[in-house]
Amino acid sequence: MRTQIRYNSQRKGTPMFTMFRVAAFRLAMILGLTAVLPSASFGAMSELEQAARKEGQVTWYISQYGAEVASNIARAFEKQYPGIKVNVVRATAQVTYQRLIQDIRANVAQCDVFGITDVGAYVDLRGQNRLAKYSAESAAMIAPEFRAAIEKNGYWYPTSALTIAIAYNTNKIKPADAPKKWADLVDPKWRGTVALPHPGYSGVAGVWGLMVSKLYGREYIEKLEKNRPLVGRSILDTVTMLNSGERSVAVSLVGPALESASKGNPIAVVYPEEGSVIVDAPTAILQNAPHPNAARLFMEFLLGIEHAKLVVSLPRYESVRAEVKPLPGGKPLHDLKLLRASDEEVTQGIPKLIERWRDLFGN
Amino acid sequence: MPTATEFTLKSEGRRLGALNLTSLVWVLISVILIALIVNPLLRLVITSFRDAETGTLTLANYVYAYGRARHLLALMHSVLLGLAVAGLCTLLAVPLAWAVSRTDMLGKGVIRLLVLGAFVTPPYLGAVSWILLAGPNAGWLNRLFRATSGLDVTPFNIYTFWGLAVAISLTSFPYIFIFTNAALDVVSSEMEDAANILGAGRWRTTLRVTLPMVTPAIIGAAMITFLETIAMFGTPALIGMPAGFNVVTTQLFQFFSYPMRVEAAAAYSMPLLFITVALFWLQMKILRRKGFVALTGKGGGRRLIALGRWRWPVFGYAMFILSLAVVLPYLALAQAAFAKAWGRGFQWDNLTLANFQYLIFENHTAAQSVLNSFIFGATSAFLALGLGLIVAYIVIRRLLPHAQVLGFLCMAPFVIPGIVLAIGFYAAYAPPPLSLYGTSAILVLAFTTRFLPIAYASSNAALRSLNPEMEDAVRILGGSHFTALRRVTGPLLKQGLIGAWLLVFIPATRELSTAIFLSGPNTRVMSVMLFDLSEEGLLEKLAALGFLLLAATLVVVAIGYKVVGKDIMLTRRAGL
Numbered sequence: 001m002r003t004q005i006r007y008n009s010q011r012k013g014t015p016m017f018t019m020f021r022v023a024a025f026r027l028a029m030i031l032g033l034t035a036v037l038p039s040a041s042f043g044a045m046s047e048l049e050q051a052a053r054k055e056g057q058v059t060w061y062i063s064q065y066g067a068e069v070a071s072n073i074a075r076a077f078e079k080q081y082p083g084i085k086v087n088v089v090r091a092t093a094q095v096t097y098q099r100l101i102q103d104i105r106a107n108v109a110q111c112d113v114f115g116i117t118d119v120g121a122y123v124d125l126r127g128q129n130r131l132a133k134y135s136a137e138s139a140a141m142i143a144p145e146f147r148a149a150i151e152k153n154g155y156w157y158p159t160s161a162l163t164i165a166i167a168y169n170t171n172k173i174k175p176a177d178a179p180k181k182w183a184d185l186v187d188p189k190w191r192g193t194v195a196l197p198h199p200g201y202s203g204v205a206g207v208w209g210l211m212v213s214k215l216y217g218r219e220y221i222e223k224l225e226k227n228r229p230l231v232g233r234s235i236l237d238t239v240t241m242l243n244s245g246e247r248s249v250a251v252s253l254v255g256p257a258l259e260s261a262s263k264g265n266p267i268a269v270v271y272p273e274e275g276s277v278i279v280d281a282p283t284a285i286l287q288n289a290p291h292p293n294a295a296r297l298f299m300e301f302l303l304g305i306e307h308a309k310l311v312v313s314l315p316r317y318e319s320v321r322a323e324v325k326p327l328p329g330g331k332p333l334h335d336l337k338l339l340r341a342s343d344e345e346v347t348q349g350i351p352k353l354i355e356r357w358r359d360l361f362g363n
Numbered sequence: 364m365p366t367a368t369e370f371t372l373k374s375e376g377r378r379l380g381a382l383n384l385t386s387l388v389w390v391l392i393s394v395i396l397i398a399l400i401v402n403p404l405l406r407l408v409i410t411s412f413r414d415a416e417t418g419t420l421t422l423a424n425y426v427y428a429y430g431r432a433r434h435l436l437a438l439m440h441s442v443l444l445g446l447a448v449a450g451l452c453t454l455l456a457v458p459l460a461w462a463v464s465r466t467d468m469l470g471k472g473v474i475r476l477l478v479l480g481a482f483v484t485p486p487y488l489g490a491v492s493w494i495l496l497a498g499p500n501a502g503w504l505n506r507l508f509r510a511t512s513g514l515d516v517t518p519f520n521i522y523t524f525w526g527l528a529v530a531i532s533l534t535s536f537p538y539i540f541i542f543t544n545a546a547l548d549v550v551s552s553e554m555e556d557a558a559n560i561l562g563a564g565r566w567r568t569t570l571r572v573t574l575p576m577v578t579p580a581i582i583g584a585a586m587i588t589f590l591e592t593i594a595m596f597g598t599p600a601l602i603g604m605p606a607g608f609n610v611v612t613t614q615l616f617q618f619f620s621y622p623m624r625v626e627a628a629a630a631y632s633m634p635l636l637f638i639t640v641a642l643f644w645l646q647m648k649i650l651r652r653k654g655f656v657a658l659t660g661k662g663g664g665r666r667l668i669a670l671g672r673w674r675w676p677v678f679g680y681a682m683f684i685l686s687l688a689v690v691l692p693y694l695a696l697a698q699a700a701f702a703k704a705w706g707r708g709f710q711w712d713n714l715t716l717a718n719f720q721y722l723i724f725e726n727h728t729a730a731q732s733v734l735n736s737f738i739f740g741a742t743s744a745f746l747a748l749g750l751g752l753i754v755a756y757i758v759i760r761r762l763l764p765h766a767q768v769l770g771f772l773c774m775a776p777f778v779i780p781g782i783v784l785a786i787g788f789y790a791a792y793a794p795p796p797l798s799l800y801g802t803s804a805i806l807v808l809a810f811t812t813r814f815l816p817i818a819y820a821s822s823n824a825a826l827r828s829l830n831p832e833m834e835d836a837v838r839i840l841g842g843s844h845f846t847a848l849r850r851v852t853g854p855l856l857k858q859g860l861i862g863a864w865l866l867v868f869i870p871a872t873r874e875l876s877t878a879i880f881l882s883g884p885n886t887r888v889m890s891v892m893l894f895d896l897s898e899e900g901l902l903e904k905l906a907a908l909g910f911l912l913l914a915a916t917l918v919v920v921a922i923g924y925k926v927v928g929k930d931i932m933l934t935r936r937a938g939l
Contacts, residue, residue, distance in 0.1 A: 098623055233898045241900060
């Protein structure tokens with residue numbers, strides 16, 4: 001008897017009432033969702049967005065930014081397109097490339113968007129038909145300096161540019177005494193004081209190694225080794241070595257060095273007389289990307305204004321959009337002498353440079 | 364009333380049925396053990412002879428692996444490093460163990476606690492703290508020296524061979540300490556009394572009588588320290604790479620970098636395997652030959668040697684060693700974990716919680732890696748313990764013929780260095796058809812295999828302590844072996860099993876050498892995450908993550924202490 005009474009008191013009412021409640025709930029949900037969703041841009045973009053949202057996530061193999069910056073960029077994308085999660089997989093360039101190769105060898109499709117600083121990897125991947133061809137809408141709005149870097153067939157696009165110069169610890173070295181050119185780094189005066197990245201890990205370090213070898217021949221790296229530098233892995237590590245005072249001179253990315261200085265660390269940047277090395281950071285979509293539409297949407301984001309603003313403010317890299325100006329503090333690109341490596345130089349030169357470096361430096 | 368024939372048939376049938384079930388179990392266990400242990404090793408050897416492109420048999424991998432001067436140098440470096448560390452650890456641990464075990468020195472409880480702290484610290488965290496302490500320009504010890512002496516000289520350089528050896532020794536010496544301590548604890552004082560009566564002083568007695576009696580334990584532990592050092596990846600990577608000092612494990616890491624050469628890595632890992640097997644065989648021979656009657660304990664008591672005026676100096680020496688091993692490193696890590704830039708030092712404006720915030724809330728991979736470490740560690744602990752217990756039960760109760768083969772297989776992974784096991788697993792299970800590449804399964808299976816010997820040996824020791832009467836009683840009353848295990852043996856063994864589970868769980872959560880090749884982007888564990896963070900030199904965030912790891916480990920160890928008692932770390936029970 002008691003069971004019957006309990007059942008009666010818990011009955012939710014008549015079927016009609018239930019249907020009404022369900023309909024009202026659904027309507028509320030739709031209204032709520034429309035309020036929350038951003039107004040989609042019209043045309044092809046909104047189609048892409050819808051398709052991307054159905055996929056729900058995009059996996060980004062990235063070496064061009066440090067872990068913190070990459071997380072921030074991911075979150076900005078997630079904020080602009082809620083419902084699409086970005087899986088950030090960050091490591092140095094060669095480690096990231098190795099991961100992709102491992103995926104390919106194991107026949108596993110994990111990576112959607114691939115961004116490292118060694119363009120030789122892209123040349124190899126395109127040769128193996130691993131990259132997807134995509135005509136990015138935003139590519140037309142890239143600044144003129146970077147148009148040349150756009151691979152004409154549309155397999156990869158520059159999404160930022162990184163400049164390498166010399167940084168030093170201002171507590172230990174006065175501006176007048178600081179090294180002024182790349183040639184200064186092999187001066188015995190700087191023995192035991194230099195911090196370097198490792199081309200076997202860092203893509204930009206590879207390009208830097210190629211450029212200084214081009215300027216001064218193979219002996220440059222040998223003389224550098226005799227000066228007992230401290231070799232890390234990522235080029236971002238050289239800034240932390242300056243921060244801690246472990247070394248006083250470093251081969252660093254201009255952006256992160258200036259960023260660190262703005263936080264109160266005793267760091268200043270010198271643009272070498274021979275020229276600062278500039279590396280365009282390419283981004284590509286994988287042919288077998290598990291979330292192709294989300295990947296394309298992410299690519300458009302990386303070529304857009306929002307990302308450009310983040311890029312100049314967080315790691316202080318160069319943006320590829322002319323509308324977005326760099327922060328005060330560094331020298332603008334057109335004031336600098338720039339050293340750029342060609343795609344062939346990078347493709348042929350970096351593997352050999354890595355082997356030589358390992359033999360010279362021990363690992 | 365059943366006739367004699369019916370009865371015989373029935374009992375035969377039950378016996379046959381039991382045989383069938385146990386045969387099934389035997390086959391199942393064998394298949395599992397072969398898949399976990401024999402297959403990866405076999406694939407490793409086969410892969411070392413395989414050509415990367417064509418798959419044909421070739422010696423080219425060996426030529427490549429041993430043809431370059433840098434690779435051979437790495438081999439030599441590994442052996443030298445192992446010898447240096449084994450020697451240093453012995454120098455550090457033996458006097459300490461003697462003092463704690465045989466004398467009336469002060470603060471024994473504190474010393475033991477600190478040694479446990481050193482034991483529990485992952486070696487790569489010790490490496491990071493020593494970079495903070497002894498970095499050639501910015502290290503705290505160097506700064507202190509400069510400040511107090513006024514000289515512009517920095518005497519401590521962690522980025523050297525001896526810097527590396529000291530950093531490894533300070534986290535590895537607890538192993539020799541524990542073994543020597545355990546061995547000294549059971550040496551009765553009769554021998555020492557005899558030596559004293561014959562005129563030998565305190566020190567002469569110690570050096571000529573007491574210590575030689577525990578030489579096998581010391582040598583055994585020193586050999587294991589040597590083997591652990593040559594198989595270590597974390598510390599040689601963190602300290603050796605900037606120092607330009609290449610060892611076998613870091614060279615293997617290079618083989619896994621682009622361009623990837625798994626075949627060369629397989630060929631290059633053979634010496635590591637051979638050295639390990641050879642040394643273990645040697646160690647077994649040494650430990651078996653010497654007969655040390657004192658260890659069978661005829662009831663001679665152990666009297667502590669009075670140190671007299673040496674009490675405080677000995678205590679000072681012990682605290683000095685343990686400050687270097689535990690106190691200073693933990694302090695350095697704490698300072699960096701709560702600092703914006705560790706180099707700026709102990710200033711109020713340098714304090715921050717941002718590192719922890721970044722790890723827990725902003726970097727999804729880091730937060731996930733903490734969870735992953737514990738989940739994978741717990742899973743592999745359960746699997747290893749389950750397998751080890753079943754095999755130990757089969758071996759001890761002699762349920763099957765040739766059960767010792769299973770026992771031998773269970774102990775075999777002990778002789779395989781973690782990194783070599785990982786390469787074997789990678790070669791065997793990462794590619795199709797199983798395609799376990801990047802999954803948590805391959806990581807958990809590798810951990811299970813790696814720690815199976817500990818689980819097996821602990822289960823073995825625990826089961827040996829049980830009298831079979833109780834299980835026989837269950838069988839007589841009609842229960843099966845399984846019932847006996849579940850209702851009688853299991854509950855009796857609970858404490859021992861929990862201890863064994865912890866002995867697998869704790870190392871599994873911080874294992875790096877095995878994880879470095881198998882941990883994919885989605886299955887990051889804390890140890891590999893720490894290595895990733897060191898890439899960008901983010902020592903502050905690294906220290907914060909290390910802090911979380913240490914805190915969690917200490918909590919688990921504390922729980923273990925309460926549940927199992929003081930015996931948790933002593934391997935006396937495990938008979939290792």
